[in-house]
Amino acid sequence: MPSVRVYVRLKPSLLDSAGRTVGEALKNLGYAEVEDVRIGKLIELKVDTVEDSRIREMCSKLLANPVIEDFTYEVVGEKA
Template structure:
């Protein structure tokens, strides 16, 4: 079983990396880019894909709930 965990800075938390990348993209000629937010993707393989346990991992270590939100996507089937 495989899980993907997306970790993003909460709305309202200034993402300076995102701002710099947006500016750089505009300098490259991609003027349509209006906002960029940069997060993390964690992929893991598990013997047990119980979502509650993955949530627990996020709360206790993978994300910092003060400034980050997380989203868990579980992919079923033989990996």
């Protein structure tokens, strides 16, 4: 069964306060090499069939909020 990995990210122009907090925590733990952190969502769908237009629809209707988020996706496994 194919699966679809959807990556949902906050739009680059928006402040990611959770990401900033994690970035500061990493610096405080001694990881000075970390310059920036952004936190998004990884949504994995197991689907019977993959139809790109339907995947995009699911993303823009439910999985991502198009006002503040961007999404990309990739199909893993056979495209039955």
